[in-house]
Every structure is written in structure tokens, then in C-alpha cells.
Amino acid sequence: MKVIATPGSPARIHLLYCRLKRESTESMSRRSPKQIGIAIVEHHGCYLVGARQSGQELAGYSEFPGGKCELGESVEDCVVRECREETGLNVAPVRQIDRTCHEYDHAIVDLHFWLCRVEANSDDPSLKMPLLRNNFQWKPVDELRQLSFPEANARVVELLAGNSGPTNEATGPGTNRTT
Numbered sequence: 001m002k003v004i005a006t007p008g009s010p011a012r013i014h015l016l017y018c019r020l021k022r023e024s025t026e027s028m029s030r031r032s033p034k035q036i037g038i039a040i041v042e043h044h045g046c047y048l049v050g051a052r053q054s055g056q057e058l059a060g061y062s063e064f065p066g067g068k069c070e071l072g073e074s075v076e077d078c079v080v081r082e083c084r085e086e087t088g089l090n091v092a093p094v095r096q097i098d099r100t101c102h103e104y105d106h107a108i109v110d111l112h113f114w115l116c117r118v119e120a121n122s123d124d125p126s127l128k129m130p131l132l133r134n135n136f137q138w139k140p141v142d143e144l145r146q147l148s149f150p151e152a153n154a155r156v157v158e159l160l161a162g163n164s165g166p167t168n169e170a171t172g173p174g175t176n177r178t179t
Helices: 010-031 075-087 141-146 151-161
Strands: 034-043 046-051 066-068 091-103 108-118 137-140
Touching (some): 075 108, 137 141
Antiparallel strands (some): 034 046, 046 137
């Protein structure tokens, strides 16, 4: 039996409903915020900074180690995993210093910036090397404003650059803010 979906018929209304529901679901999944954990790793007054590679969104911009949270993964666990994957360093999250939601052309991101400490002996040679895995480097705090970070990082860069000394749990920068 052939169903004819004439204007106003129940079959036509059902087809329109299904199409709208599918488009709405697809649109929501494309535009729902991606949870991103970002490690702000400080060591002896320097911060761990890399550069986004060609072929990536925001290629050429400076970045702190971080990335998308996996399904069921806490932001803190994401920060640790991403920093280890991108730089080779093991870190421990100390506290969230900022949180911001930002809409780029390619995605909406919910950025969680975590102040982290290196989980290694401070005499570890990898901490003194100027170049770490994936072109990450230790950058002095006074150079942060000269680097080109994505727009969503501006507040954190200002927060860090405005703090003249090294950060730690007692005197570290920032508060948890959401925009």
C-alpha cells in the first residue's frame, strides 16, 4: 500500500515532524559546547606553551596543552591526559583558575583552565630542555602577551602576565569565573 503525503495530511505532518526533529538534533550536536580541559603549567616562572599545527583549527596560534574531554572523563583527568599526550610531562591539577565559554566558527567550546604543577623531580632534565614534545616550550611570563593566543585565552593570558612571580597553591593566579 502506497502512502500519499498530501499537504495537511497526517503522513505529511509526520514527515515534516521527523525532518525537523532530525535537523534539530543534528544542529544541537554540532553546536553544543565541547568541554575542553587546559593545563596551565608553571615551572620556575615559565609557562608551557606550544603552537597549533597547520591543518588544525586555529593553526599558528599559541596554545597551552589541553583538549577535548572524553565521554565520562572529568576535566581534571582530561587536563592530565592531554598534557601527558601533548608534551610528555606528568602534571597534577592544583585548581581551576578560569572557565569561559566561547563560540568560534568551527565550534562552541567550554574552556576549563587548570593551574597545574609538574609531577616530577625539579631536577628532571626534561624540565630544563628548551623544547619538549610537539614543539612545546617553557616561555617566561613576560613573553606571554607577545604571543598570539586564540581570543578565548585572552583573559587567562592577562591573568598570568599580570602576576609577576611564580604561581603556587597559596599565591597562584585567578579565580574561577564563567562568562
